[in-house]
Amino acid sequence: MDLDAFVSAHYGEWEHLRALSSRRTLSGAGADELLDLYQRAATHLSLLRSAAPDPAVLQYLSTVLAKARTASLRRRTLSWSRVADFVVRDLPAVLYRTRWWWIGTALVNVVVAVLLGTWVARNPSVQTSFISPAAAQQLVNHDFSNYYSQYGGADFATHVWTNNVWVAALCIAFGVLGFPIAYVLWNNVVNVGVQGGIMVAYGHGSEFFGLILPHGILELTAVFVAAGSGLRLFWSWVEPGARTRADAMAHEGRSMVVVVLGLIGVLLVSGAIEAFVTPSGLPTFARVGIGVLAELAFLAYVFVLGRRAVREGFTGDVVAEDRSATRPTAA
Known part of the structure; x- marks a missing residue:
């Protein structure tokens, strides 16, 4: 696998997933899009781990997925x-x-x-x-x-x-x-x-x-x-x-x-x-x-x-x- 080409091809949707995860509220279509991108990014992470396990890329994508998982579950956090x-x-x-x-x-x-x-x-x-x-x-x-x-x-x-x-x-x-x-x-x-x-x-x-x-x-x-x-x-x-x-x-x-x-x-x-x-x-x-x-x-x-x-x-x-x-x- 050409790691640079793979990252270049999918970096945009990973960043879009990260942006969706940062929103406080999502429409129905936005929530569907977040789940779809989450599933695709999870597949990408699995491929990278087996074919091109670059630590920096794996860490970045794991962080994006963790944030998306929290957003999809809508877990509440302690606030003032x-x-x-x-x-x-x-x-x-x-x-x-x-x-x-x-x-x-x-x-x-x-x-x-x-x-x-x-x-x-x-x-x-x-x-x-x-x-x-x-x-x-x-x-x-x-x-x-x-x-x-x-x-x-x-x-x-x-x-x-x-x-x-x-x-x-x-x-x-x-x-x-x-x-x-x-x-x-x-x-x-x-x-x-x-x-x-x-x-x-x-x-x-x-x-x-x-x-x-x-x-x-x-x-x-x-x-x-x-x-x-x-x-x-x-x-x-x-x-x-x-x-x-x-x-x-x-x-x-x-x-x-x-x-x-x-x-x-x-x-x-x-x-x-x-x-x-x-x-x-x-x-x-x-x-x-x-x-x-x-x-x-x-x-x-x-x-x-x-x-x-x-x-x-x-x-x-x-x-x-x-x-x-x-x-x-x-x-």
Whole structure:
């Protein structure tokens, strides 16, 4: 085969194929032409590989074919507009749509933690059932406050972030079964309630709240969102409504992926506050104020942007073309 003559004869249609592949939209005739040129170019590549395997020509034609293949399949790529849709519409929509699940979860957990902490603080015998007096002294005088300053800020923020993301992911993953979420939340409530009760009993209540509130308000909200979302996933197959259980669970499961991705960002913020604000030398009111502002910003994000997105028809699910077919059901 005369390589130069072969390239000269077909270079024009290869370039035309490349030009068609670069267009954002194609007419019906243009799409047919692209597929026809793609098949011909693929045949040319096969011939060149067997008869005249010049590396430069093979690389060029392979690149043209790869681009044409992508164009023919119309594979979507990540764009800034899609990222903006996720942040402004998809995430707040699913958080708003599931608000009663995570608000209810938060209220129950806060009430239980307060009751448990009060019980521990008022009963020395209960305190010793959890921790010895010597260990309690070590906790209130050293361990609790030192926890927030024993590592470098960046390292501590990373550690806290990954741990909290893992807890949130477990809550959503356990949503398929439902009941394990109660176990995860109970461990969290016991940890906060018992430590808070012991700190209050030993006269360190202001220190406890001054260190836990700056980051804990947003951090616990994220955990409650994850747990509430997991419970919503569980309920989707217990009570699917007019949909089949498979369709209801598929819809909620896809939405929960959005929640997981969103909580990564929320927990990154709370982790940064815990690492850099909580142990800082700022006055207690300033540190707590930063935590409150972060929480208010999150709630505004959910109830302002989320309400608007839901009214516009967003649910947090993927676009219709990416969903599997669903069976029709009676209303």
